[in-house]
Amino acid sequence: MDELELLKQDWKKQNEGLPKLSYNEIYQMILKKSSSMVKWIFIISLLEFALWIFLDIALRLNGFAGEEVLEEANIKSITVILSVLYYSIIVFFIVRFYLNYKKIQTTDSAKVLMKNILKTRKTVKYYVWFNIGFFMVTLVSLITYLAFFTTFYQQQGDLEAVPIKVIVISAILSGLVFVGFIALFYRLIYGILTRRLKRNYTELEKLEV
Amino acid sequence: MNKELEHSFVTNLEQNQNIVHKVCRIYTSNQDAHNDLFQEITIQLWKAYPKFRGDAKFSTWMYRVALNTAITLYRKSKRSIKTSDLDTMNFKIKAEEYDDEVEQQLKLMYTAVKQLNDIEKALVFLYLEDKSYREIADTMGISEVNARVKMNRVKTKLKKILNP
Numbered sequence: 001m002d003e004l005e006l007l008k009q010d011w012k013k014q015n016e017g018l019p020k021l022s023y024n025e026i027y028q029m030i031l032k033k034s035s036s037m038v039k040w041i042f043i044i045s046l047l048e049f050a051l052w053i054f055l056d057i058a059l060r061l062n063g064f065a066g067e068e069v070l071e072e073a074n075i076k077s078i079t080v081i082l083s084v085l086y087y088s089i090i091v092f093f094i095v096r097f098y099l100n101y102k103k104i105q106t107t108d109s110a111k112v113l114m115k116n117i118l119k120t121r122k123t124v125k126y127y128v129w130f131n132i133g134f135f136m137v138t139l140v141s142l143i144t145y146l147a148f149f150t151t152f153y154q155q156q157g158d159l160e161a162v163p164i165k166v167i168v169i170s171a172i173l174s175g176l177v178f179v180g181f182i183a184l185f186y187r188l189i190y191g192i193l194t195r196r197l198k199r200n201y202t203e204l205e206k207l208e209v
Numbered sequence: 210m211n212k213e214l215e216h217s218f219v220t221n222l223e224q225n226q227n228i229v230h231k232v233c234r235i236y237t238s239n240q241d242a243h244n245d246l247f248q249e250i251t252i253q254l255w256k257a258y259p260k261f262r263g264d265a266k267f268s269t270w271m272y273r274v275a276l277n278t279a280i281t282l283y284r285k286s287k288r289s290i291k292t293s294d295l296d297t298m299n300f301k302i303k304a305e306e307y308d309d310e311v312e313q314q315l316k317l318m319y320t321a322v323k324q325l326n327d328i329e330k331a332l333v334f335l336y337l338e339d340k341s342y343r344e345i346a347d348t349m350g351i352s353e354v355n356a357r358v359k360m361n362r363v364k365t366k367l368k369k370i371l372n373p
Contacts, residue, residue: 003371004336004364006311007318011231011337018230021247026219026226029248030255036282106257106274106282110331111350113277193284196327200280203328207355 038104038117040193045124049094052131056086086134093127114201121194125186132182136175143171218258221267222251228268228338229254232275235334236283238323250278272335273348280327321370329363336360 100120106113147164222229229250233243254274261270322333328349335345346356 003314003318004333004367006315007322008337008339010315014231015227018227018234021223021226023219023223026222026251027215029251030215030219032248032252034249034252034256035284036249036253036278037284038282040284105260106253106277107260107270108277109273109348109350110277110280110328113350114281117281197281200327203326204349204351207351207359 037193037197038120041117041121041124041190042101044189044193045097045120048124048128049090049097052127053090082138089130090127093123093130097123097127111201111204114197114204117197118194118201121190125190128182128186132179136179139175140168140172143168214259218255222254222271225268225271228271229275231338232279232334235322235330236279236327246279246283249283250275253278253282269344272338272340276331276334276348280331317371318367321367324370325363325366329359329366332356332360332363333367 097120100116100123104113104116104120108116147168229247230243232250233246237243237246254271257274261267322330325333331349332345335348340348342353342356342360345360346353349356351359
């Protein structure tokens with residue numbers, strides 16, 4: 001194609017027209033902070049890890065778990081096992097995240113680099129879904145258990161008029177709304193951050209088919 | 210030790226800064242964005258520099274980090290890019306060197322290149338820099354055959370943009 005060859009010749013001649021930065025100007029630049037996407041993914045991910053751990057601890061400290069209820073319902077030991085399981089899974093996610101993050105190297109090929117970034121981001125995505133899932137399953141099973149196998153709700157005077165089914169269904173519904181809200185929130189945060197990356201990665205992937 | 214590293218890095222980059230400027234020219238459309246991207250590439254190069262072993266040429270190593278930053282890491286600034294910027298692009302074609310027809314053709318070519326997507330721009334950039342298909346393939350992380358195929362498609366696409 002002659003045009004591209006023409007462009008190539010002109011391209012080589014453009015050197016004189018390029019800006020020329022001094023030693024000091026370049027030196028000043030290396031002192032500045034990066035604003036790269038990877039950095040943002042890293043910061044947001046750390047906030048996410050912190051958020052869920054914080055939520056869990058805050059709920060425990062405020063006695064949300066309702067010690068007496070658990071005692072009464074004989075499920076105290078189950079919750080201890082669940083907590084141990086929960087925290088070991090979180091540690092697993094944090095280690096995975098850290099290892100993936102360490103793998104991100106600008107000196108890799110474009111495709112490998114993009115793949116590693118998307119992997120890091122995916123770990124956090126799974127972490128969030130794990131939390132939501134864990135939260136939902138715990139909530140629904142606890143309420144169902146209390147409603148059908150104990151007399152917990154019958155003892156609450158003001159709830160007397162409300163049928164058990166309504167309690168369970170409304171708990172599930174409000175849980176779903178909560179999940180939907182979080183999903184939307186994530187789509188927004190990461191959607192904006194990784195839209196371009198995903199597009200470029202797909203473009204390279206498409207080539208290899 | 211750190212001072213020494215800083216010094217060797219800045220000296221190296223100062224000598225090879227054209228490569229980074231050219232990447233910025235392909236990927237940005239105004240001076241602010243150009244400076245932003247240059248800054249980010251410099252930071253990424255500096256971050257990767259301790260691992261630069263010198264077994265490759267500094268310039269070869271730069272292509273990779275610079276393109277990776279432009280395609281993958283760089284977050285475009287909020288400033289919207291006005292289409293009018295496309296006409297007043299950084300490319301200054303010296304009028305005295307070409308006749309009008311050639312000059313016009315070059316202008317159209319640069320505008321057409323600007324319309325390509327990020328990956329296609331990278332391929333064109335490496336092609337214009339006289340890189341072999343082997344190098345292009347390595348930098349992008351695709352096979353050599355696919356680099357060729359894709360480059361041909363880009364050429365066709367450019368042709369279509371120029372002669373709609």
